[in-house]
Amino acid sequence: MKEITRGAVVKDAGNSVVNKTGSWRTFKPIINYEKCIRCMICWIYCPEPSIYKEDGKDYDAPKEPIKKLPVPVIDYDYCKGCGICVNECPVKAIDFVKEVK
Amino acid sequence: MKDEWLFAPGHGMCAGCVVPALVKHILAIAGKNTFVVNSTGCLEVATTEYPRTSWKVPWVHVAFENSAAVASGIEAAMKKFGEEGNIICFAGDGGTADIGMQALSGMVERGHDVLYVMYDNEAYMNTGIQRSGATPYGAWTTTSEVGKANPIGNLRPKKPVADIIAAHKAAYVATVNLAFFQDFKKKVEKAMKVKGPRFLHAIVTCPTGWRADPSKGIEIMRLATETGIFPLWENENGGKKRITYRPKKFKPVKEYFKLQSRFRHLSDDIIEKIQEDVDRWWKEHSE
Numbered sequence: 223m224k225e226i227t228r229g230a231v232v233k234d235a236g237n238s239v240v241n242k243t244g245s246w247r248t249f250k251p252i253i254n255y256e257k258c259i260r261c262m263i264c265w266i267y268c269p270e271p272s273i274y275k276e277d278g279k280d281y282d283a284p285k286e287p288i289k290k291l292p293v294p295v296i297d298y299d300y301c302k303g304c305g306i307c308v309n310e311c312p313v314k315a316i317d318f319v320k321e322v323k
Numbered sequence: 324m325k326d327e328w329l330f331a332p333g334h335g336m337c338a339g340c341v342v343p344a345l346v347k348h349i350l351a352i353a354g355k356n357t358f359v360v361n362s363t364g365c366l367e368v369a370t371t372e373y374p375r376t377s378w379k380v381p382w383v384h385v386a387f388e389n390s391a392a393v394a395s396g397i398e399a400a401m402k403k404f405g406e407e408g409n410i411i412c413f414a415g416d417g418g419t420a421d422i423g424m425q426a427l428s429g430m431v432e433r434g435h436d437v438l439y440v441m442y443d444n445e446a447y448m449n450t451g452i453q454r455s456g457a458t459p460y461g462a463w464t465t466t467s468e469v470g471k472a473n474p475i476g477n478l479r480p481k482k483p484v485a486d487i488i489a490a491h492k493a494a495y496v497a498t499v500n501l502a503f504f505q506d507f508k509k510k511v512e513k514a515m516k517v518k519g520p521r522f523l524h525a526i527v528t529c530p531t532g533w534r535a536d537p538s539k540g541i542e543i544m545r546l547a548t549e550t551g552i553f554p555l556w557e558n559e560n561g562g563k564k565r566i567t568y569r570p571k572k573f574k575p576v577k578e579y580f581k582l583q584s585r586f587r588h589l590s591d592d593i594i595e596k597i598q599e600d601v602d603r604w605w606k607e608h609s610e
Contacts, residue, residue: 270343
């Protein structure tokens with residue numbers, strides 16, 4: 223940045239997305255969609271937030287009707303690998319594996 | 324949809340810190356027409372590394388002690404100019420229980436229409452885990468070191484900030500715990516509807532300062548309430564406290580302590596004493 227804005231005002235709201243905090247990760251959560259029941263508890267508790275909702279129709283599911291529900295997807299650009307989603311998942315559908323870079 | 328929250332990723336809060344989850348839900352319930360006043364603290368420092376910000380609502384940083392005073396001013400100015408919007412203060416336990424207490428007391432006493440949220444991680448985590456007025460009895464911090472001369476750690480009980488604000492006859496006061504999400508949501512929704520000074524005391528795990536596994540943040544918070552250490556209640560206009568969650572069977576406080584190394588030095592005698600204090604609180608608040 224060349225100039226400091228007056229009053230150090232940041233006009234571009236939410237521009238922290240340029241920081242790809244996914245590089246912090248040492249462990250990586252991976253959602254196993256064949257087990258995931260779409261309860262969205264991981265989406266509720268992800269502190270970053272780096273879990274977002276997507277249309278579930280193209281994802282595997284434990285039962286066909288579940289495909290109608292939105293699915294949680296991890297954005298690895300920002301996931302710091304804290305593991306809260308892994309710990310809170312009620313059906314143990316999220317694996318936690320060592321990050322390889 | 325990647326940008327559904329009013330709080331963006333890419334900030335510098337520690338992995339496993341629960342505060343951003345608290346903020347994203349409160350902003351989601353409050354909506355876009357919200358002004359945030361943020362006291363100095365982890366949340367302010369780590370989410371607004373100039374020239375970047377994680378906030379998608381108007382936001383202002385103020386010193387440790389005066390977020391309630393600045394919010395009062397914003398509210399008065401909006402009234403004068405006939406504008407409408409929510410005003411929310413976010414401050415830590417240091418900025419609330421200790422340094423900002425006077426400004427907060429004044430804001431509530433004058434009756435400003437502001438929601439004040441204290442995110443309580445029970446010490447000055449941003450500056451290096453120094454004890455605050457909200458640090459519980461028996462906790463290790465870098466200014467309540469544990470050794471031969473003092474085997475207990477912090478020797479003073481936790482300051483009951485929510486009770487102090489309730490004693491001001493604030494419009495709405497509640498303790499909230501994200502691990503009890505339905506209770507949390509109901510209380511935040513209510514806090515957004517009520518007019519007048521409102522106060523929420525939110526417990527949040529700090530894996531760094533509590534010396535805990537970052538993945539256990541929500542689990543630890545759940546145990547704080549299931550052991551009875553962090554009771555969930557609400558209160559309107561200084562009336563009777565209404566307990567919103569009463570565990571059917573209380574877990575021993577030891578279960579809460581064992582996930583956090585800040586308590587690992589505690590002897591069985593001290594744990595027993597803390598258990599007695601918790602039991603007494605619940606006896607006094609039995610129906």
